[in-house]
Amino acid sequence: MNRITARLADAKQQGRKALVTYIVNGDPFPDATLTTMHAMVDAGVDIIELGVPFSDPMAEGPVIALGHERALANKTSLKSTMAVVKAFRETNNETPVVLMGYANPVERMGYESFAVQASEAGVDGLLTVDLPPEEAADLNTELKKVNIENIFLLAPTTNRERAQSIVDLASGFLYYVSLKGVTGAGHLDLASVEEKLTELRQLTELPICVGFGIKDAATAKAIGQYADGVVVGSLLVERMGSMADQSPENIAAAVVELIAPIRAGLDELA
Amino acid sequence: MSDVEKKSAVDYSQFPDSKGHFGPYGGRFVSETLMPALDELEQMYTRLKDDPDFQAEFDKDLAHYVGRPSPLYHAERWSNKLGGAQIYLKREDLNHTGAHKVNNTIGQALLAKYSGKSRIIAETGAGQHGVASATVAARLGLKCEVYMGAEDVQRQSLNVYRMKLLGATVHPVESGSRTLKDAMNEAMRDWVTNVDDTFYIIGTVAGPHPYPQLVRDFQCVIGREAREQCLTQAGKLPDALVACVGGGSNAIGLFHPFLEDEGVKIYGVEAGGHGVETGQHAAPLNDGIPGVLHGNRTYLMEDENGQIIETHSVSAGLDYPGVGPEHSWLKDIGRAEYVAINDDEAMAAFRELTRVEGIMPALESSHALAYAAKLAPTMDKDQVIVVNLSGRGDKDILTVAAIDGIKV
Numbered sequence: 001m002n003r004i005t006a007r008l009a010d011a012k013q014q015g016r017k018a019l020v021t022y023i024v025n026g027d028p029f030p031d032a033t034l035t036t037m038h039a040m041v042d043a044g045v046d047i048i049e050l051g052v053p054f055s056d057p058m059a060e061g062p063v064i065a066l067g068h069e070r071a072l073a074n075k076t077s078l079k080s081t082m083a084v085v086k087a088f089r090e091t092n093n094e095t096p097v098v099l100m101g102y103a104n105p106v107e108r109m110g111y112e113s114f115a116v117q118a119s120e121a122g123v124d125g126l127l128t129v130d131l132p133p134e135e136a137a138d139l140n141t142e143l144k145k146v147n148i149e150n151i152f153l154l155a156p157t158t159n160r161e162r163a164q165s166i167v168d169l170a171s172g173f174l175y176y177v178s179l180k181g182v183t184g185a186g187h188l189d190l191a192s193v194e195e196k197l198t199e200l201r202q203l204t205e206l207p208i209c210v211g212f213g214i215k216d217a218a219t220a221k222a223i224g225q226y227a228d229g230v231v232v233g234s235l236l237v238e239r240m241g242s243m244a245d246q247s248p249e250n251i252a253a254a255v256v257e258l259i260a261p262i263r264a265g266l267d268e269l270a
Numbered sequence: 271m272s273d274v275e276k277k278s279a280v281d282y283s284q285f286p287d288s289k290g291h292f293g294p295y296g297g298r299f300v301s302e303t304l305m306p307a308l309d310e311l312e313q314m315y316t317r318l319k320d321d322p323d324f325q326a327e328f329d330k331d332l333a334h335y336v337g338r339p340s341p342l343y344h345a346e347r348w349s350n351k352l353g354g355a356q357i358y359l360k361r362e363d364l365n366h367t368g369a370h371k372v373n374n375t376i377g378q379a380l381l382a383k384y385s386g387k388s389r390i391i392a393e394t395g396a397g398q399h400g401v402a403s404a405t406v407a408a409r410l411g412l413k414c415e416v417y418m419g420a421e422d423v424q425r426q427s428l429n430v431y432r433m434k435l436l437g438a439t440v441h442p443v444e445s446g447s448r449t450l451k452d453a454m455n456e457a458m459r460d461w462v463t464n465v466d467d468t469f470y471i472i473g474t475v476a477g478p479h480p481y482p483q484l485v486r487d488f489q490c491v492i493g494r495e496a497r498e499q500c501l502t503q504a505g506k507l508p509d510a511l512v513a514c515v516g517g518g519s520n521a522i523g524l525f526h527p528f529l530e531d532e533g534v535k536i537y538g539v540e541a542g543g544h545g546v547e548t549g550q551h552a553a554p555l556n557d558g559i560p561g562v563l564h565g566n567r568t569y570l571m572e573d574e575n576g577q578i579i580e581t582h583s584v585s586a587g588l589d590y591p592g593v594g595p596e597h598s599w600l601k602d603i604g605r606a607e608y609v610a611i612n613d614d615e616a617m618a619a620f621r622e623l624t625r626v627e628g629i630m631p632a633l634e635s636s637h638a639l640a641y642a643a644k645l646a647p648t649m650d651k652d653q654v655i656v657v658n659l660s661g662r663g664d665k666d667i668l669t670v671a672a673i674d675g676i677k678v
Contacts, residue, residue, distance in 0.1 A: 055578040056451060056563060058458045059301045065445060077575040103299055103562040108576030130299045130562065134289060155303035157465060162306065180303055181463040 003096035003124045004149050004172040007046050008207040008228060017266040018229030019044060019220075020209050021259065022100060023236055024051035024067035025084055026076025028244035032251045036240070037088050039252035041095045044263040046229065047209075049127070051237075052081045052101030059129045061184035067237040070244070078105040078114075082121040089122035098125035098151055098172075103135075111142040119146035125172045127151040133162075133169045140169055153177050154200065156192055164203055173207040174200065175231065178223065181212065184234030188213040190222055197226045217265030224266045232262060278530035280603070285596070290479020290566075293602060295595035298478040300565045303462045312480040314385060319487060324380065331376045332491060335409075336366045338373075340492075342499035342656070348626045355509065355649035357642055359629070359659040360496045360524065369632065369661030370492060370520040371402040375471055377488030379406035382469035389413045389468045393457040395422055395450035395516065396587030396634065397429025398661055399473030404438035406471075414438040417456040419449035422586045429665050447580040450516075450590045454564050474517025475594030478565030482594050489523025496656055497527050504654045510535040510645060513658035514637040515608065516552070516588035518597045520660035529605060538597060539641045541583035542610035552581035552589050555601050555608035568595040584613040584669070585633035587661075615640040617673065620663060632661035633669065 011018045021040050025033050037048055051064070053071035060068065078101070085097050099118065106114050106128060118126065126148055131139065133152065143150050149172025154163060157180065167174070178193050179185055197208055210223045211231025220230045236255050243251045290296045290312075298308055318324040332338040341361045349357045362370035375392075382390055390407045392414070394400030400416040407414030416433055420442040423430050433440050446452040454477075461470045475482045475489070500508050511528060513521035515538040528534045543551030551557065554569040561570040563578060571579050571591035583589040600606040611619075616633060619640035624630045631639055635658070642657045649655070663670075671678045 054576075055446065056455050058455045058564070059462065061459070069445070072577060077577075079575070104570070104572065104578070105576035107561050107567075108559075108572065108574070129301050130565070132298065132300065132302055132305050134305075135297050135299055153302040155301070155305075157303050157306040159306060162302075162309075166302070177301075177303060180465055182459050185463065 002147055002149055002172065003094065004047060004098070007096050008173055011046060012207065012228065015270050017224040017227070017269055018046040018209065019259070019263055019266055020047040020049055020211070020229050020231040021045045021236060022049040022051055022231060022233030023240060024053055024064065024071045025081040026053060026071035026074045027067040027237065028070050028241055030074055030076065032240065032248045033084050034087055035248035036252040036255050038092065039256050040259060041092060043256040043259045045259065047096045047098060049098045049100045049231065050081060050085065052078050052099050052105060054102040054105060057102060059182060061182035061234060063184045063234040063238045067241055070241060078109055082117055082123065085123050086121040096124040097122065098127055099123055100127040101129070103128050103131045106139070111139045115142040115146045115148060118148055123148060125149040125151050127175060129153065133166050136169060151175055156180055156196060160199065163200060167204040167206065170206060173209050173228070174204065176200065176208050176210045176227070178210050178212045183212055185213050188219060193223060194226050217261040220262045221265040221269060224269050230266065278532055282526070282529040286479060286483050290483065292596045292599035294560070295568050295598040296479055296482055296566050298565060299562045299567065300478050301462060304465065307465050308478055308480070314381065315480050315484050318381065318384060328377055328380055332373065336372050336376060337364065338491065339495045340364050342496055342503060344503065345627050348623065349646065351626060352643055352646040354646040354651065355653040355655045356504070356651070357646055358500065358504065358654060358656045360492060360656055362492060362520065362658060362660045363631065363635070363662035367398070367402050367405050368664065369398040369402070370489060370523060371399045371473060372405065373491055373523065374473065374485050374488045374519060375399070375402040375406045377484070378471040379410055382412065382471070383410060385469055387467055387469040389464065390471055391415050391417070391457050391460050391468055392471045392473060393417045393450065393453040394473060395453070395589060396585065397422065397426040397433065397665060398587060400438070400440070401429050401432050401436070403471050404433045404436035407438065408436045415460070416440050417443055417453040417460070419447070419453045420444050421448040422450065425669055426586055426665060428668065449586070451578065474519040475522045475596060476517045476564060476566055476568065476592055482566065482596055485519050486522045486526060486596065489519050490526050492520065492523035492658065493525060493527035496524060500654065500656060506654065507531055507534055508656040509649065509653040510537060510655045512537045512539060512638045512642045512645065512655060514539045514588060514634050514660060515555070515593060515597060516541065516590050516634065518594040520658050522594060522596055524656070524658045525606060536606040537641060537645070538606055538608045539637045540608055540610045541585060541588035541637060542612040543582040545612050546610050550582040551610065552583040552591065553610040554591060554593050555597060556610045560598065563592050566595045568592050568598045584616060585637065587632070587634040588637065609641055611637040611640040619643055620670065629659070630663035631659055632663050633666045635660045
C-alpha cells in the first residue's frame with residue numbers, strides 16, 4: 001500500500017488528526033532540508049510536503065515565494081529534490097513524502113521519466129498546483145503505473161460538478177484550499193470550510209486535508225474539527241528563511257518548536 | 271475577385287478546440303481556485319461573441335472612442351529607399367492611447383461590464399496595456415490596479431504617470447526579474463484572492479483559456495481592416511505580413527484573418543536582444559522549448575531544470591519568456607515563420623522610420639520594421655508587405671535618449 005494511504009488510514013483508526021508540513025527543499029540552504037525532515041517526523045508530523053522550487057510560483061504568498069527564490073539561489077532543482085527524498089528513505093521508510101510544486105519542472109523532465117525517478121527515490125505523492133484535472137490525464141497515467149498518488153486541490157470556488165471530476169482522478173488524499181487567495185493569507189473562514197467539507201464528504205471517501213492560512217494551534221484545531229488533517233507551510237518557511245546563518249540542527253529545532261503546539265492542539269481533538 | 275478566394279487545408283476558425291488547445295499548446299494550467307472563474311468567463315464569452323448587440327457595442331466603441339479604422343499607409347519614400355517591395359504600415363499607433371492594446375481592453379471592459387465585477391486588474395510590460403486598461407476603467411468608473419515589474423516602472427516612467435493620471439494604482443513588482451512575467455505572477459495572485467469582484471484584463475494572447483482566444487478575437491479587427499484596405503489600395507492581397515511578437519497580440523490580430531490565404535507569407539518578429547546566439551534575448555520561438563507557464567503550454571525560455579530564465583530586450587513590451595500558444599502552433603505547422611531582430615537593428619529602424627517617414631514607432635514595432643527592411647529588398651517592386659505598426663514611440667523617447675547619452 002502507498003505510504004500516504006497507509007498513514008492516513010492509521011490516523012483515522014486511531015482517531016488522530018494528521019499533521020502535514022510543508023517546507024521548500026534547499027531553503028534556506030540545502031543541508032537544512034534533510035535534518036529538518038527527520039526532526040519533523042520525530043515531532044509527530046504524518047506527511048511531509050516537500051516544496052520543489054519554481055521561478056514563477058504563482059499560487060504562493062510572499063513568504064513561500066521568497067522560500068522558492070532562496071532555494072533556487074542555492075541551485076535546488078526537481079532532481080536534487082528527489083535526491084533528498086532518496087537520502088531521507090535511507091533511515092525512514094514509513095513517513096509519506098509528497099512533492100509539491102508547479103508543472104513546468106515536471107514537464108521538462110518528462111512525465112514518464114519523472115514518475116520512474118520519483119518512484120525510485122521513494123516519493124509517495126505529487127501535488128502540481130497548476131495542473132488541474134483537465135490537463136492532468138497524461139501525468140496521472142504515468143503516476144498510476146508507479147503507484148504515486150496524484151494529489152489535487154479543491155477550492156472554495158469549486159462547484160459540485162468540478163469537485164466530482166477532481167475526486168474521480170484523485171488518490172491519496174484531497175487537499176482543500178481553505179480560502180480564496182495565496183499560501184499564507186490570513187482570512188480563514190471556518191464556517192465556509194465546514195460547509196464545503198460536508199459537501200465533499202458526500203462525494204468521496206478519500207481523506208481531506210486542509211491548508212492555506214493555518215498559522216497556529218488554534219486555527220489548526222479549529223480546522224481539525226472538520227478535516228482529516230491540516231497542512232502548515234508558511235509558518236515554517238518564514239522561520240526557516242530567517243535562520244539562513246544558523247546550523248541545520250538549530251533550524252530543525254526551531255521548526256519543531258513551531259510544530260509542537262500544533263501537534264498538541266490536534267491531539268486534543270482525539 | 272477570384273484571386274482572393276480562400277484556399278487552405280486547415281480550418282483555422284476551429285481553433286482553439288473546446289478545451290482551449292491549439293494542437294498541443296494552450297489549455298488551462300492554473301490553480302483550482304481560478305478554474306471556476308475561467309469556466310464562467312468562457313461561458314459568458316461564448317454567449318456574447320455571437321450576440322449582435324455586444325458586437326455592435328464593441329464596433330461602436332472601436333469607431334468613436336478608439337478612432338477605427340486605423341489607416342493603412344503606403345510608406346512610399348521608405349519603400350523606394352529600400353528598393354524592393356512596397357511597404358504598407360497598419361497604423362495602430364494612431365489609436366487612442368497610442369497602440370493596438372486598446373482594441374482588446376475595450377472588448378474585455380465590455381465583458382467586465384456584463385459580468386458585473388467592480389474592479390479591474392491588469393499586468394503590463396511597456397505600460398501600453400496598463401494605460402489602455404486604466405483608460406477603459408476610467409471610462410466605466412471601475413477601480414483599476416495595474417501590476418508592473420519594478421524595472422519596467424523605471425524604463426517606462428511616462429506610462430506609469432499616465433496610468434496614475436487616469437486614476438489607476440500602479441504596483442511595482444519587485445520579485446524575480448522585475449519585468450512582465452513577474453507582473454503577471456502578481457496579477458494572478460491578486461486575482462486568486464479577489465476573484466469574486468475582480469475582472470482580470472490580460473493584455474496579450476497568452477494565459478489560460480479563454481484568454482488567448484478572446485484577446486485574439488478582439489485584435490482581429492487589425493487584420494480584417496488591413497485585408498480590405500490592402501485589396502482597395504494595392505489592388506491585391508499582401509505578399510507578406512510582418513509583426514513583432516512578445517506575447518503576440520498585435521501579430522495574431524494582423525495574421526489571423528489572413529491564415530487561410532495561403533499565398534500570404536507570415537513573419538513574426540521576436541526580440542533578439544543582444545543576439546539569439548548570446549542567450550540574452552526574448553525569442554522563445556527561435557531558441558526556446560515547449561513548457562507550461564502562466565496558464566498555458568507554449569514555447570518558453572527556460573533552463574535544463576524547467577526554471578524560467580531571465581530575458582532581455584531593449585523594448586519592455588517584448589521582454590517576456592513566453593509567447594501566445596497560437597503562435598507556437600503556427601510555428602510548428604509551418605504557417606508562420608518566426609525570426610529575431612536584435613536591439614541594435616530595432617533601434618536603427620526606429621531612427622530610420624522617424625527620419626524618412628516622419629513616424630516615430632514604438633521600440634516593439636521597430637523590431638517588425640527592421641525585419642521588413644531586410645525582407646523588402648529581396649522582393650520585387652510590385653510586391654506588398656504589410657507591417658503592423660503596433661504602437662507609437664513617444665513612450666520610448668527617454669530610453670532612446672539614454673542610449674544616446676542625452677538627458678531630457
